[in-house]
Amino acid sequence: REIESECVAPRNGKEETLATIWKQVLGIKKVGIHDNFFEIGGDSILSIQIVSRAKQAGLHLTPKQMFEHQTIAELAQVVKEEQGVQAEQGVVTGELILTPIQQWFFAQDHPNPHHWNQSMFFRTKERLDIVLLEKAVRTLLIHHDALRLRYERLPDGAWKQRNEGIEEQSTLTVISLDEVPQAEWHQVIQTEIDTAQASLHLHAGPLMRMVYFDEGEKRAGRLFWVIHHLAVDGVSWRILLEDLQTAYNQASQDQKIQLSTKSTSFKAWSEKLHHYAEAGIAQEVRDYWEQQFEQEVAMLPVDVTLEDPANAATEEITVVLDEKETRALLQEISSTHRVQINEVLLAALVQATAAWTGHLTLTVDLEGHGREEIIEDIDLSRTVGWFTSIYPVHLNTTGANTPIAALKAVKEQVRQIPNKGVDYGILRYLNPAMRERLESQPTPSISFNYLGQFDQMFSDDAMVVPETGFTRLDHAPGSKRSHLIDVIGIVTDGKLQFTWVYNVGQFAKSTIQSVAENMLHQLSRLIYSSDGESALTISDFAMANLTQADLTKVLSKMTRGKNHPITDLYPLSPLQEGMLFHTLHDQENEHVAPYVVQLSFLVRGKLDILTFEQAWKSVIQRHEIFRSAFVWDEIEEPLQVVYDHIPFKLNEVDWRALSVEEKEEKRKAFLASDRKQAFLFDEAPLMRVTVIQEAEEEYRVVWTHHHILLDGWSLPLVFNELLTVYQKRMNGEAVNLPKSSPYKKYIKWLKEQEQEQAEQFWREKLRGFTAPTPLGLESKEQEKGYTEKGVCLSKEQTQALQSWAKRNKLTLSTVIQGAWAYLMSRYSGENDIVFGVTSSGRPTEIVDVEHIVGPFITTSPTRIQLTDDLKVRDWLQKIQEEEIERRQYEYASLTEIQGWSEVPRGTPLFHSLYVFENYPVKEESSGNLEIGDLEGVEQTHYPLGLTVVPGSQLSLKLMYDRSKFNGLTIERMLGHLRQALKQMIENVDQTLSELVYVTKTEQKQLLEEWNDTAMEMSQEGLICDRFEDKVARRPDAIAVVDQMREWTYGELDARANQLAHVLQRK
Structure with a gap:
């Protein structure tokens, strides 16, 4: 197996305490914080002992948590150090209601119900002090209320029980065997055992008796202990044995006997x-x-x-x-x-x-x-x-x-x-x-x-x-x-x-x-069954909606040819489902590999390739999302398949012998080719790493993965962890990172969300919206695939924009989202527009959500309406308020939202996407390595997407489909966006109609250069004749533009003729 299988030692006090308890209860000498409790011999009864001893150590957990978090590392994250359930610590007395098992017992109607016991027989390791033993036994009677239960049979045959207070009744008998011939010891012991078994009485008591067989000086003794079954069970014996030893040891050291805090009383x-x-x-x-x-x-x-x-x-x-x-x-x-x-x-x-x-x-x-x-x-x-x-x-x-x-x-x-x-x-x-x-x-x-x-x-x-060799007639x-x-x-x-x-x-x-x-x-x-058959069943994968037949097919398909077992199956998030669908839909297009994310960075210094590969393996093993493949065919809903471990090997390329120009040419070609190389969803990992050595101490690392695994938030988590592990390995240090939280926690959270409220919100939000907002500048181009163009604001412009947003109690994202909405409105000619908005999507209700690696981002529609006489600031504040409300329901899948809208099935809700991205991947260093020149490329299936990356210089990037847009159009759009932002912050009280998005250069073109159309014209003929000539030659050309619409020469001619006919009739 290509995983780190060493026993990982505890890293903090909680883990140390839990590890000690596990070793004691399980009777083992070594335990790692990632060892599974049930795989190393634990069971439900032992889990109760773990809980009890943890409580004594000041750690509060429950048996249920033992089943849900089966390793020390996981338990340490949920265990609490504060006091748990409060219970009565004094002597509990009074009547008790019979429990089901007690009623079952009395329903058997035994002829002698007093003699129905549980007993144990022991050999002591040394001779016990009778006084100390008596003291310890009395402490148990006082501390454990059930040992003082008494029963009374009523005239109608029913039984009732009560807890008696502290009594003087002796429960310990001492038999001195040194006064008996050794040949008779067996018979004497057996007789005393039988006598003790028969001596218990439900009404008069006691319900417990102990017999100590003293074999004389310097000799170990024997101890028989019997308790009526109405007061004890298997778990109770473990508690009593532990408390007997504690009490006896404390008494022998002349200490005050102090047993652990009592839990909930039987009463x-x-x-x-x-x-x-x-x-x-x-x-x-x-x-x-x-x-x-x-x-x-x-x-x-x-x-x-x-x-x-x-x-x-x-x-x-x-x-x-x-x-x-x-x-x-x-x-x-x-x-x-x-x-x-x-x-x-x-x-x-x-x-x-x-x-x-x-x-x-x-x-x-x-x-x-x-x-x-x-x-x-x-x-x-x-x-x-x-x-x-x-x-x-x-x-x-x-x-x-x-x-x-x-x-x-x-x-x-x-x-x-x-x-x-x-x-x-x-x-x-x-x-x-x-x-x-x-x-x-x-x-x-x-x-x-x-x-x-x-x-x-x-x-x-x-x-x-x-001790064995004696009959115990319980x-x-x-x-x-x-x-x-x-x-x-x-x-x-x-x-x-x-x-x-x-x-x-x-x-x-x-x-x-x-x-x-x-x-x-x-x-x-x-x-010894060796046919490789698995006993995994649907209950092992409770979140997967599968029949046993479906599960068998999935396990067969996803393990065929692999030697790494499956550890989990669970549904995809809505985002992952969408990515899976669109990737499969476009897989025949050789020019498109949607949702493939490519990151490259330069490493300067002496990079140890083998250690670097091992660091990647550690990261992959630690985060289950990297060990996940996906299955979708022949089952009701797609599932992610998590493997116990997966093989991984990075690719090495050596370009040291190439010239600078050759390297640049090959780099561009390699990156372009790598982006087009799609991933197989049923083969993990859906990622690859290539290390290109460009000089003796200069390496280009290209990390390519499918977006279905990660979002922008996750990238710095992985990147920083990779560098940490690499440096620790280079230094010969142990790699003991905290247990990572699985992506499955998010899927579980999604399943718990209220879908009816989300449906109500989105139906209302999209009421009356029936067709996607046209982009307005689309054109048919010959080129294929996606590319991007970007622009950065200057530091001064960025600072001015940020300050303006703060003064007006707006987020930077709201301001840019408003500018994008304004631009979409002007391009489309519509005042009611919808585009997609991508958010981080990380619910604060999930513990440790900020450290979970996986795709949380959500894409949902935002609907923005523009009214010309509305002030820009008021309009942006409204957008921000609606954005806050929208985020409460962004967990709903885009497919479901589409179905709740009035846009016809098969027609997308929107054609453009807005992403405000803040992933803090910065240039790093790791020991003697310098890391920089970070570049990232990804593509979606939407024709147009705006990505905003905040920083000292705000970055605006447009990802676009080259079959629909040419580069000049996108450059103009970026210019218009910058101009709109500039206009918005120049006058806080201006209205939307007063905004001007065209640049000064374009204004000059429109008003001067393009209007410089004077030409020599013949003096012959009328102007109406020239108009009709234009109608005949170019009827579809634009003749008149008003604020709200345009007229072609053909339309204008038709309207003029209509008007002429009306005038003639008059």
């Missing part, structure tokens, strides 16, 4: 959840679950049919994937196919069950952590409690003939689930309108729960490590089964293992063993 969450159930769930979410209700739930085939399977005995088997394949699943598969681990595991599950049942469909109850960001001002990153969500997922792999095809099918089905399923339980248990319908749905036979990476809970300095004997089979996945010791808990009365062990092993086989097939 507050339960209350907000009920409000959300009543009014917060969107209609489309309700509709989704209504539709799921109609799905048929196929039941698994059983080996033995039982009348009461819920009360049958339970057994379990465990299968394990090896470490190499586990790593491939967590990192390589995730990265290559852009999948979450849950999607991969479910795809394997549905394929394994299909081999068993013969059905390619499977309905499974999926368990999620439930801590989704569905309610504002809620932070659950450090809240202990049971938040799990359980929801049915209907999976269908019909037609999926390969592991990748099955993964694609499952991936898309899972991603259709809104809010990761959390709304299902809320609707089923908290929403009366939906409860009855959802309760009547049959329960799936299988439940699936992936608990994440257990290894990441234990860092190298952890006070405990997992559920009381006789507890009812909610599903026939529970599949529980977890990564431990670097290996992914699945525990299949099944109803022993209905399934033979061999049946479950076979299906479980087949699931591992399906995972292996996916890992």
